[in-house]
Amino acid sequence: MHWKVFFAVFAVFQHDFLNAELVSAASAGVVSWISSNILYCSMNECCIDSWIPANYSGLAETLKSKLHGQHLVTDLVIKYLKAHGRGNPSKALVLSFHGRTGTGKSYVSRLVAEKLFYNGMESKYVHLFSATRDFNHIEKVPTYKKNLRDHIEKAVKECPRSLFIFDEMDKMPPGIIDTLKPYLDHYEQIGNVDYRKTIFFFLSNSGSNAITERALRAWKNGEARHSLKLKEMEQIIQEQVLNTKNGLLTSELVLKNLITAYVPFLPLERCHVKQCIRDGLVERGYYLDAEYVNDMLVREIADELTYFPKDVSLFSVKGCKSVHDKIVYVKEDF
Ligand SMILES: *[C@@H]1O[C@H](CO)[C@@H](O)[C@H](O)[C@H]1NC(C)=O
Numbered sequence: 001m002h003w004k005v006f007f008a009v010f011a012v013f014q015h016d017f018l019n020a021e022l023v024s025a026a027s028a029g030v031v032s033w034i035s036s037n038i039l040y041c042s043m044n045e046c047c048i049d050s051w052i053p054a055n056y057s058g059l060a061e062t063l064k065s066k067l068h069g070q071h072l073v074t075d076l077v078i079k080y081l082k083a084h085g086r087g088n089p090s091k092a093l094v095l096s097f098h099g100r101t102g103t104g105k106s107y108v109s110r111l112v113a114e115k116l117f118y119n120g121m122e123s124k125y126v127h128l129f130s131a132t133r134d135f136n137h138i139e140k141v142p143t144y145k146k147n148l149r150d151h152i153e154k155a156v157k158e159c160p161r162s163l164f165i166f167d168e169m170d171k172m173p174p175g176i177i178d179t180l181k182p183y184l185d186h187y188e189q190i191g192n193v194d195y196r197k198t199i200f201f202f203l204s205n206s207g208s209n210a211i212t213e214r215a216l217r218a219w220k221n222g223e224a225r226h227s228l229k230l231k232e233m234e235q236i237i238q239e240q241v242l243n244t245k246n247g248l249l250t251s252e253l254v255l256k257n258l259i260t261a262y263v264p265f266l267p268l269e270r271c272h273v274k275q276c277i278r279d280g281l282v283e284r285g286y287y288l289d290a291e292y293v294n295d296m297l298v299r300e301i302a303d304e305l306t307y308f309p310k311d312v313s314l315f316s317v318k319g320c321k322s323v324h325d326k327i328v329y330v331k332e333d334f
Contacts, residue, residue: 052117052161090196091260097202098265102316207264210237210239211233214228304326305323
């Protein structure tokens with residue numbers, strides 16, 4: 001072989017050799033990058049399915065057994081979560097929870113967080129805001145608005161499937177809610193971030209008087225509580241929300257139909273409170289099963305709560321809210 005040819009072949013060979021080496025080094029890099037990521041995400045919360053299992057069947061089961069007296073809530077919430085979680089939603093899911101204190105608005109939010117996110121309320125993708133805790137100084141509203149925008153944008157950039165819960169929506173200072181508007185709309189992107197996979201829960205007492213009146217009228221007319229229909233309750237809420245002058249109500253969210261659905265929480269009757277008491281006693285380890293709980297004990301704890309209206313004592317004033325305190329109080333000397 002001529003030496004020039006030899007060198008040419010050698011050069012090609014060497015060149016290929018180097019290339020192969022480069023390729024294998026690069027792929028090793030990718031593999032190690034992927035595996036270190038897998039390792040990282042096996043120990044640290046990441047925005048992936050294993051940390052966001054979205055267990056809808058588990059959620060449905062839990063709501064059916066643990067949420068008492070709210071026949072309209074479970075199916076509605078599951079239906080919207082499922083529809084939104086599947087494929088590519090056209091806008092963020094916005095559910096507005098309405099009802100008196102203690103009827104289960106926060107409870108449902110927590111259960112959803114627990115079944116959607118492995119870390120539940122502790123997940124870094126679940127964000128809870130409360131009007132009286134986070135936005136209580138009216139003079140700071142401009143700062144609040146900026147911070148809220150920054151917070152949401154950073155959060156959704158990190159994980160498009162974030163859940164935002166706004167408690168006491170009816171006590172939000174004006175302006176805060178309007179800050180949320182762009183994120184709830186049908187935009188494909190805002191500043192390169194897609195907000196359509198995000199979930200917002202708005203919790204408020206607004207509309208609760210109208211809900212209560214309707215439930216009371218049903219009871220007085222001998223209509224079954226279960227016969228109250230979603231459509232009618234939604235209308236009742238919407239009317240009251242639009243006619244009252246505060247936060248949610250004057251906001252354009254309602255007018256622009258940015259709220260996906262209104263979720264009515266009915267006032268709780270004594271029998272529902274008793275179910276909460278049974279669950280509470282089991283949770284605290286006094287009993288193994290709600291069925292074995294002593295009826296006398298349940299009645300005694302239920303008697304500690306106040307009911308309204310005065311003439312019929314139908315509904316619990318605070319729903320199931322102070323049940324846990326009453327359990328401790330009564331159990332002391334039962
Ligand atoms: C979903 O939740 C149910 C009930 O809590 C549980 O039994 C089931 O193992 C969960 N499934 C997944 C995939 O986490």
